[in-house]
Amino acid sequence: MRIVSIVGARPQFVKLAPVAAAASAAGVEHVIVHTGQHYDPMLSDVFFRDLGIPDADVHLGVGSGSHGVQTGAILAAMDDVLETAAPDWVLVYGDTNSTLAGALSAVKLHLPVAHLEAGLRSRNRRMPEEHNRVLTDHAADLCLAPTEAAMSHLAAEGLAERSMLVGDVMTDVLHLVRDRVADAPAPLADELGMGDGEYSLATIHRAENTDDPRRLERIVEGLASSPHPIVLLAHPRLVAKARDAGIELGRGAIRVREPLAYPQLVRAVLGSRGVVTDSGGLQKEAFLLRVPCTTVRTETEWAETVDLGWNVLANTPEEIAAATERPRPADTDAAPYGDGRAAERVIDALSARRA
Ligand code: UD1
Numbered sequence: 001m002r003i004v005s006i007v008g009a010r011p012q013f014v015k016l017a018p019v020a021a022a023a024s025a026a027g028v029e030h031v032i033v034h035t036g037q038h039y040d041p042m043l044s045d046v047f048f049r050d051l052g053i054p055d056a057d058v059h060l061g062v063g064s065g066s067h068g069v070q071t072g073a074i075l076a077a078m079d080d081v082l083e084t085a086a087p088d089w090v091l092v093y094g095d096t097n098s099t100l101a102g103a104l105s106a107v108k109l110h111l112p113v114a115h116l117e118a119g120l121r122s123r124n125r126r127m128p129e130e131h132n133r134v135l136t137d138h139a140a141d142l143c144l145a146p147t148e149a150a151m152s153h154l155a156a157e158g159l160a161e162r163s164m165l166v167g168d169v170m171t172d173v174l175h176l177v178r179d180r181v182a183d184a185p186a187p188l189a190d191e192l193g194m195g196d197g198e199y200s201l202a203t204i205h206r207a208e209n210t211d212d213p214r215r216l217e218r219i220v221e222g223l224a225s226s227p228h229p230i231v232l233l234a235h236p237r238l239v240a241k242a243r244d245a246g247i248e249l250g251r252g253a254i255r256v257r258e259p260l261a262y263p264q265l266v267r268a269v270l271g272s273r274g275v276v277t278d279s280g281g282l283q284k285e286a287f288l289l290r291v292p293c294t295t296v297r298t299e300t301e302w303a304e305t306v307d308l309g310w311n312v313l314a315n316t317p318e319e320i321a322a323a324t325e326r327p328r329p330a331d332t333d334a335a336p337y338g339d340g341r342a343a344e345r346v347i348d349a350l351s352a353r354r355a
Contacts, residue, residue, distance in 0.1 A: 001354055002029040004087040008037030008062075008074070008098030011170075011281045013047035014262060015093045015116060018172035018343035020053050026347045030054075031085050035074045035098040036061040040236060046261040051173065067097060067128055074101035082109050089114055089350045092136060095129035103136040114350060116169065118143030119150025119159075120280075120301040126208055142353060144346055147336055149303060166345040167338020170281055174266065174288050175340040181267040188268040192255060194229060196271040200324050203259075205235035206278040209296060213245035219296055222320025223276065224252025230276065230324070231268070233259050274324055276314075283311055284337060294323035304336035 003023060007016050016032070023030035034056035038044045048055065058081050062073040074097065082090065082105060090106035090113045092099045099115075106113035115136050122130050137143050143159055145151045146168035154163040189195060202223055210216055220242070223230045230253045242249050250256040260268060266285065269275060275286040276294045283302050286293035293311040305311035309329035314320045 001089070001351055002031065002085065002087045003089045003091055003350060004031045004033060004082065004085050005091045005093070006033045006035065006078070006098060006102030007093055008035030009096045010038055010043045010047065011279075012093040012096065012098065013044065013053065014051065014173055014281065015169050017047075017051035017053050018169050019091070019116070019346055022343040022347045026351070028347060028351070031058070031087065032056045033058045033060065033078075033081055033102075035101070036063055037070065037074075037096060037098045039063055042259050042261065043236070050261050050263050051177075071097045071101045074098055075105050078102065078105035079109065082106060082111055087111060088354050091116060091346075091350070092140075093117060095120070095133040095136070097128070097132065099136050100132040103139045107139045112141045113139065114142040114144055115140040116144045116346060117146055118163065119145040119147075119154040121153045122299050122301050124208075124299055128207060142349065144349065146338070146342070147304065164349055166349060167342030168284065169342045169346065170284060171288060171337040172340045172343050174285055177263050177266045178270070178289065181263050182270060184267055186267055186271045187264060188231065188257075188260065189271050192229070192231065197273050199229040199231050199272055200226065200274040200276055201268055201272045202230050202232045202254075202276040203235065203279050203282060204232070204277070204296060205237050206297070207237075209278050210238050210241040213247065216241060216245060217247050218317050219320065220247055220249060220251075220254070222314070222317035224254050225317060225321045226253040226324045227321075228253065228273070228324070230254050232256050233265075235259060276320065276324060287311065288337065290331070292326065292328055294320065296320060304334070308332050308334050308336075
């Protein structure tokens with residue numbers, strides 16, 4: 001069996017890592033296509049290096065652009081790649097422009113396409129990720145869902161028969177990396193002269209938070225007024241949008257820093273008192289590491305983290321600052337994201353349903 005994985009953005013490389021390992025263990029031929037949506041070494045190369053992912057077989061190098069330009073450039077480049085590879089399955093990941101373009105390209109060539117992390121819904125039609133995931137689910141022949149909630153969303157949209165619960169592949173990789181770094185030194189804390197538990201870690205990069213200067217200013221105000229230090233791992237989109245809007249990021253409680261590689265991020269979360277983010281992956285990672293999370297959004301796709309008390313939504317400056325100071329919630333043994341063996345199930349599902 002031959003699978004083509006299409007990836008392009010940071011969270012997709014994390015999801016690819018356990019899938020690539022499971023494909024290799026099962027003796028499955030696995031072709032990796034990197035669209036080039038993310039190209040900075042800290043958003044791309046370090047993930048391949050640190051997570052032991054084989055180099056991409058094909059690199060499309062599309063780079064940044066408006067949604068239409070970026071999605072279209074990937075779509076235009078994919079026909080040749082998929083026709084040459086002639087895979088049994090095309091596997092697309094998550095909800096980025098690379099996901100949608102990969103899925104569209106595959107269906108138009110009549111190649112079976114599977115969507116990993118299917119069925120998540122925010123119901124927020126202003127999010128580019130929401131369009132990408134809904135359209136990809138409906139284009140896919142097989143929807144591989146991370147949670148029971150995702151399975152019910154797929155069923156409600158008439159997709160039950162082509163859906164399968166496999167668990168969350170980010171949990172697979174997080175378990176492995178956590179065990180590797182848990183007792184390792186804490187380079188971020190050392191660099192900032194802070195001990196474990198003295199800082200919160202923040203990331204903000206979603207278009208709905210960065211692209212409206214008034215909203216961005218209020219978020220930065222909330223972080224800056226926290227009573228304890230906030231280490232802001234600044235995504236290039238945030239830096240660019242703040243600069244354009246004349247918003248100073250490094251003020252008050254905020255210490256600005258470049259994004260971290262994955263193992264360092266996991267170590268930094270373990271050493272933090274809390275996480276403030278609009279990233280989907282980081283909300284889940286904080287929960288799995290049992291670190292309280294504050295999500296700067298009006299809704300979340302990972303509702304289990306909120307229901308279990310480990311995540312709160314915060315939008316005003318006052319809500320954000322207050323949430324960073326809240327006490328730890330009650331411990332829980334709940335495991336809504338699976339047992340850390342989702343990638344094996346993905347490869348099994350693709351093998352079993354090979355056309
Ligand atoms: C994309 C995904 C988002 C995901 C995020 C993870 C879409 C619609 N969004 O958002 O779902 O959570 O990746 O990080 O696909 N840039 C660089 N270097 C890079 C890449 C981007 O400087 O390597 C800058 C460029 O100014 C670019 C901007 O970041 O215009 C946005 O990049 P883009 O790929 O459009 O989306 P993200 O915001 O990264």
